[in-house]
Amino acid sequence: MNKILVFLEGQNNLLKRTSCEAISAARSLATAAGIPYVGIIINGNKEQVKYAGEYGMANVINAKHELMDTYSSTAAASILHQVIKSENADVILFAGNAKGMELAPRVAAKLEAGYMSDCVGLEILDGNIIAKKPVYAGKAQITAKVNSDCKVFSLRPNVFTATKTGEAITMTTKDYAPNLSEDDKKAFVSALMKNEGRMDVLEADIIVSGGRGIKGAENYNLIESLASAFGAAVGASRAVVDAGWRPHSEQVGQTGKTVSPNLYVACGISGAVQHLAGMSTSKIIVAINKDKDAPIFKVCDYGVVGDLFTVVPKLAEKVKHLTGK
Amino acid sequence: MNIMVCISRVPDTATRILVGPDGKTIDTQGIKYVISPYDEYGIEEGLRLKEKNGGTVTAVTVGAEASTDILRTALAMCVDKAVLIKADIQKDSFFVAKNLAEYAKEVNPDIIFMGRQSVDYDSLQMPSMLAEFLGMPSVSVVSKLTIADGKATAERDIEGGKEIVEASLPCIISCQKGLNEPRYPKLPDIMKAKSKPIEMREPVQTDEKVTVLGMSIPSKQRIGRILSDSDGDIDELVRLLHEESKII
Ligand SMILES: Cc1cc2nc3c(=O)[nH]c(=O)nc-3n(C[C@@H](O)[C@@H](O)[C@H](O)COP(=O)(O)OP(=O)(O)OC[C@H]3O[C@@H](n4cnc5c(N)ncnc54)[C@H](O)[C@@H]3O)c2cc1C
Numbered sequence: 001m002n003k004i005l006v007f008l009e010g011q012n013n014l015l016k017r018t019s020c021e022a023i024s025a026a027r028s029l030a031t032a033a034g035i036p037y038v039g040i041i042i043n044g045n046k047e048q049v050k051y052a053g054e055y056g057m058a059n060v061i062n063a064k065h066e067l068m069d070t071y072s073s074t075a076a077a078s079i080l081h082q083v084i085k086s087e088n089a090d091v092i093l094f095a096g097n098a099k100g101m102e103l104a105p106r107v108a109a110k111l112e113a114g115y116m117s118d119c120v121g122l123e124i125l126d127g128n129i130i131a132k133k134p135v136y137a138g139k140a141q142i143t144a145k146v147n148s149d150c151k152v153f154s155l156r157p158n159v160f161t162a163t164k165t166g167e168a169i170t171m172t173t174k175d176y177a178p179n180l181s182e183d184d185k186k187a188f189v190s191a192l193m194k195n196e197g198r199m200d201v202l203e204a205d206i207i208v209s210g211g212r213g214i215k216g217a218e219n220y221n222l223i224e225s226l227a228s229a230f231g232a233a234v235g236a237s238r239a240v241v242d243a244g245w246r247p248h249s250e251q252v253g254q255t256g257k258t259v260s261p262n263l264y265v266a267c268g269i270s271g272a273v274q275h276l277a278g279m280s281t282s283k284i285i286v287a288i289n290k291d292k293d294a295p296i297f298k299v300c301d302y303g304v305v306g307d308l309f310t311v312v313p314k315l316a317e318k319v320k321h322l323t324g325k
Numbered sequence: 326m327n328i329m330v331c332i333s334r335v336p337d338t339a340t341r342i343l344v345g346p347d348g349k350t351i352d353t354q355g356i357k358y359v360i361s362p363y364d365e366y367g368i369e370e371g372l373r374l375k376e377k378n379g380g381t382v383t384a385v386t387v388g389a390e391a392s393t394d395i396l397r398t399a400l401a402m403c404v405d406k407a408v409l410i411k412a413d414i415q416k417d418s419f420f421v422a423k424n425l426a427e428y429a430k431e432v433n434p435d436i437i438f439m440g441r442q443s444v445d446y447d448s449l450q451m452p453s454m455l456a457e458f459l460g461m462p463s464v465s466v467v468s469k470l471t472i473a474d475g476k477a478t479a480e481r482d483i484e485g486g487k488e489i490v491e492a493s494l495p496c497i498i499s500c501q502k503g504l505n506e507p508r509y510p511k512l513p514d515i516m517k518a519k520s521k522p523i524e525m526r527e528p529v530q531t532d533e534k535v536t537v538l539g540m541s542i543p544s545k546q547r548i549g550r551i552l553s554d555s556d557g558d559i560d561e562l563v564r565l566l567h568e569e570s571k572i573i
């Protein structure tokens with residue numbers, strides 16, 4: 001192995017947290033393998049590049065091109081390919097978010113490289129990277145190695161810890177001018193719609209989800225007030241989404257979103273395998289259910305057996321008292 | 326329009342998963358196999374596009390002989406043609422993508438529908454890989470789609486919102502829940518599908534890019550502490566989250 005390259009995404013004047021997680025993962029791999037690690041950002045700014053330094057990344061390549069003023073996956077793949085070649089990098093890391101999951105396999109295909117997606121563990125063993133990845137909706141896990149010279153990985157969000165080094169480092173930033181033409185832009189983002197005022201389950205440290213036990217859309221304010229006491233995002237089971245009580249963007253599970261927050265609170269959710277598929281890697285799971293035999297209690301850290309209509313407001317009040325939110 | 330749909334054969338999502346004797350793949354005994362649920366959205370979208378614009382829908386899978394069962398289901402949903410690219414010992418996804426690419430290069434589809442993910446290895450990689458091999462654009466995890474004037478306008482969920490992506494045809498769309506409601510095959514069509522031909526093709530071989538070393542059933546140790554709904558216990562829960570787990 002020669003050099004690790006990390007794909008970085010800016011967010012205002014910082015980097016996305018998932019990018020910082022990827023830098024931290026690269027740092028430990030680089031240390032173990034004794035190789036350098038660098039970052040690539042597209043149309044980044046100074047502050048974003050500097051922020052990478054706080055996580056120990058001393059070298060960042062800033063690829064600039066006006067065709068990337070609106071994002072294009074096909075053009076981004078072309079830029080990455082050029083940078084990988086010019087840097088002679090052979091281990092490529094992506095955050096496994098919406099953009100990374102679409103882009104990483106395209107880059108891998110350009111390089112004719114092996115790719116492991118959605119990794120939850122990466123370590124060096126006998127000079128090779130051994131990756132761990134959940135399969136079958138998290139019901140099993142594989143360990144695997146990539147055989148090609150170039151190796152591409154994406155990392156499940158919120159699994160690798162983003163840690164600042166606390167040391168000042170000297171940064172080297174290289175501006176890079178990629179070769180792009182209109183033909184590289186066969187797909188591009190033409191509009192963005194933000195979920196105003198609502199926190200997304202994919203970005204939240206804490207998620208409070210409701211299930212069929214909530215009985216109707218009109219009772220969802222209970223879930224919302226517990227969520228706001230925690231400073232959490234609101235999630236839902238499929239039963240709730242199918243009933244039309246909540247939008248699909250909030251659904252957690254096999255046909256919804258896969259999340260691994262620090263805390264997942266399941267209220268009136270039975271714990272069907274397809275729901276567990278989306279949240280079983282959460283750090284702490286709390287379940288509130290009136291049925292003491294509900295399967296969710298078998299996979300939780302803390303379970304409260306009781307009626308959610310009394311437990312949830314009580315819990316909300318006590319949490320609010322503590323957090324002041 | 327020449328429409329291609331790629332489908333994957335997976336264990337029914339409610340299946341209990343056990344590690345097989347080789348320690349690297351699952352124990353396949355007694356498993357019921359189905360079309361990966363997201364691929365049904367792909368079949369449905371292909372059929373609707375054909376119903377609107379005319380053309381043919383071809384379902385393709387890379388797999389062993391046993392995979393003819395999912396092709397029969399696709400035929401029962403009324404796709405025009407079914408193709409099995411034979412792979413007896415199924416290889417990694419790179420092999421599957423290369424073989425799908427070989428076939429696509431021969432038939433030149435205007436659009437290829439795939440699932441968001443195959444609910445076995447859950448990699449969400451095939452659509453982007455195949456697209457790159459074919460020099461096509463692709464849009465992943467699409468929940469709304471319009472095809473007009475030689476381009477696809479696709480909506481997809483991203484962190485904190487949605488984005489609209491425009492892609493020129495030919496292109497690949499990976500389908501997410503919400504795109505449509507897949508039809509159920511009708512009994513007469515199920516009967517007819519039984520005698521329809523399935524085209525069999527030999528695969529091209531590729532290097533093994535990824536080697537699975539082992540499979541295990543994850544056993545994250547959960548604390549598993551069960552509390553009652555009494556005031557005292559709820560105070561205790563808050564204390565545990567605050568002092569033990571240090572989350573709040
Ligand atoms: C690391 C790794 C190791 C593997 N090892 C084995 C193994 O040892 N034995 C084994 O049997 N399988 C194995 N597979 C499964 C692989 O060969 C594919 O058949 C599998 O269905 C695709 O997995 P994926 O997660 O990459 O698909 P995804 O990228 O999640 O699939 C997305 C979409 O691609 C299309 N698609 C996927 N697979 C096929 C297919 N076979 N034919 C047509 N279209 C398809 C579907 O539209 C699907 O919705 C492995 C997969 C991976 C990632």
Ligand SMILES: Cc1cc2nc3c(=O)[nH]c(=O)nc-3n(C[C@H](O)[C@H](O)[C@H](O)COP(=O)(O)OP(=O)(O)OC[C@H]3O[C@@H](n4cnc5c(N)ncnc54)[C@H](O)[C@@H]3O)c2cc1C
Nearest residue numbers: 211212213237238239253254255256268269270274290308
């Ligand atoms: C292919 C496929 C994909 C799927 N994908 C998903 C997915 O992505 N996400 C998902 O969530 N599901 C998914 N499902 C559906 C899944 O199988 C379950 O049907 C669903 O998760 C059930 O939702 P629920 O737990 O809210 O409802 P239920 O299973 O009905 O559970 C309701 C729970 O609430 C409890 N309850 C009732 N009243 C109260 C009360 N007053 N106080 C406390 N507790 C109470 C009950 O004891 C019960 O345990 C999928 C299914 C299939 C087949």
